[in-house]
Amino acid sequence: MPHRPDFRELYGPWALVTGASSGIGEALARELAARRVSVALVARREARLARLAVELRRDHGVEARAITADLADPRALEAVLDDTRELPVGLLLANAGFGDKGPFVARPRDELARMIDVNCRATTLLCHAFAGRLLARGRGGIMITSSTAAFQGTPLSAVYAATKAFDLLLAEGLHHELAPHGIDVVALCPGGTDTEGPARTGVDPAKVPMGLMNPRDVARAGLDALGREAIVVPGAHNKLSVFATRALPRGVASQLAGRMIRRVTGE
Ligand SMILES: NC(=O)c1ccc[n+]([C@@H]2O[C@H](COP(=O)([O-])OP(=O)(O)OC[C@H]3O[C@@H](n4cnc5c(N)ncnc54)[C@H](OP(=O)(O)O)[C@@H]3O)[C@@H](O)[C@H]2O)c1
Numbered sequence: 643m644p645h646r647p648d649f650r651e652l653y654g655p656w657a658l659v660t661g662a663s664s665g666i667g668e669a670l671a672r673e674l675a676a677r678r679v680s681v682a683l684v685a686r687r688e689a690r691l692a693r694l695a696v697e698l699r700r701d702h703g704v705e706a707r708a709i710t711a712d713l714a715d716p717r718a719l720e721a722v723l724d725d726t727r728e729l730p731v732g733l734l735l736a737n738a739g740f741g742d743k744g745p746f747v748a749r750p751r752d753e754l755a756r757m758i759d760v761n762c763r764a765t766t767l768l769c770h771a772f773a774g775r776l777l778a779r780g781r782g783g784i785m786i787t788s789s790t791a792a793f794q795g796t797p798l799s800a801v802y803a804a805t806k807a808f809d810l811l812l813a814e815g816l817h818h819e820l821a822p823h824g825i826d827v828v829a830l831c832p833g834g835t836d837t838e839g840p841a842r843t844g845v846d847p848a849k850v851p852m853g854l855m856n857p858r859d860v861a862r863a864g865l866d867a868l869g870r871e872a873i874v875v876p877g878a879h880n881k882l883s884v885f886a887t888r889a890l891p892r893g894v895a896s897q898l899a900g901r902m903i904r905r906v907t908g909e
Contacts (some may be wrong), residue, residue: 653733661738665837669861680705713764732773741802761805797900819870830864834882
């Protein structure tokens with residue numbers, strides 16, 4: 643789908659992208675810069691953000707600012723909100739997140755708590771702050787990166803799937819609440835995507851039936867859905883699988899999801 647020539651007018655001049663140091667967030671930042679939107683890049687890995695900011699300034703002539711923050715830390719989140727108060731942000735991409743795979747009781751408590759803090763708490767508070775700012779501007783957009791994991795309970799990844807279901811419903815609710823005020827909200831629900839994420843959780847790409855999507859295609863699908871849809875699932879095979887999941891009894895869909903996790907991780 644060709645992107646709208648007025649993208650910058652609708653959602654610029656600045657966007658805030660969380661999780662911009664790699665994967666889908668990095669691809670979102672590149673795609674925004676190509677659409678002439680300046681970017682504030684948030685993640686923990688300072689050097690990567692700084693390198694990306696230099697590249698985007700050089701290649702696209704936009705402004706780019708690196709903001710190092712651990713979004714699991716409530717004080718760091720407040721600092722991000724303070725640092726960006728004066729920036730004319732028209733678009734929030736709440737993309738930072740991570741998952742895990744393995745038996746629930748074997749997961750470290752701290753890791754589960756951090757996952758909820760990053761995937762749900764930080765996402766909610768960022769949306770709360772930026773929705774207020776966008777309402778004051780009278781236009782803008784918010785994208786929340788959810789997942790196809792959001793559509794069913796998932797054995798061996800139960801907490802991650804639950805955080806992504808939270809993200810999906812948050813975006814869907816805000817879509818309908820904020821649309822009358824000129825704010826476009828979309829839930830981006832990628833399936834397996836070729837980033838550091840799957841490798842970190844023990845996924846063997848060779849065992850993923852339809853392969854992993856390119857993060858650039860995922861990023862474009864998300865940005866192009868703004869103002870058009872409440873939920874976007876990139877890739878025909880992912881759309882089909884979500885459609886099938888919704889048609890199946892919930893228990894069957896959940897068991898199939900667990901079987902898929904075992905297959906791709908060898909659990
Ligand atoms: N890849 C997939 O198959 C897939 C499928 C569905 C949904 N998703 C979702 O897509 C989003 C992006 O993931 P990805 O696949 O692109 O993986 P990724 O390459 O690992 O990117 C995750 C990003 O989140 C940032 N992040 C993680 N914890 C953070 C924290 N505590 N504070 C600040 N930033 C943090 C990471 O930066 P630092 O490490 O530098 O902090 C990184 O920039 C996630 O929400 C994920 O759930 C991915």
